[in-house]
Amino acid sequence: MHLNPYGEYAVLLAASLADDWPTDRDGIVARAHEAGMTMTFREAADDHLRIRAVLDDWLRVVDAADPHERAALLNDQMARATAYPRMTDHDGEGWHLHYRDEDLPLPRVLAAIFSVGTALHLTTRGMDRLRRCEAGRHPGDDCRNVVCDVTRNGRQRYCSVRCANRAAVRRHRARSS
DSSP: OBSOTTSHHHHHHHHHHHHSOOSSHHHHHHHHHHTTOOOOOBOOTTHHHHHHHHHHHHHHHHHOOSHHHHHHHHHHHHHHHOOSOEEEOOTTOOSEEESSOSSOBHHHHHHHHHHHHHHHHHHHHOTTSEEEOGGGGSTTOOOOOEEEOOOSSSOOOOSSHHHHHHHHHHHHHHHHO
């Protein structure tokens, strides 16, 4: 049985959607399948807008400065989105747990996955391992991407090599002047 199908991939999927929002529901479903979700989801006309609201709610957790605030936000999200754990064996994935009711529309599925996955990510890796890219803290740098630190040493600060290189150039120029 898989103990944590919600952890790393859930926060990476949420960050992927936050950093590059798809233009329609099909784009969201494609991204979910790329992240490893195998299920099909009930469709509703307002899925795209409702998923955006789920994601915006999740971004409040990303932007929370205090661990207690972050925990309170996640606890609220899990209370609204999750159900008691259920064992399931679908799509050849093997036995694993779902923290949601069956046959939910995609926005409700993602709300459960993002909240539980983020809680598992933060409690197992550290409360500081989810944030915005550090490059965006510098004046003139508008990067607002999400960094889900899944590194072994827990020191990832930038969303990409490109942002890390820009920051290194800034530091070098500051020392040289």
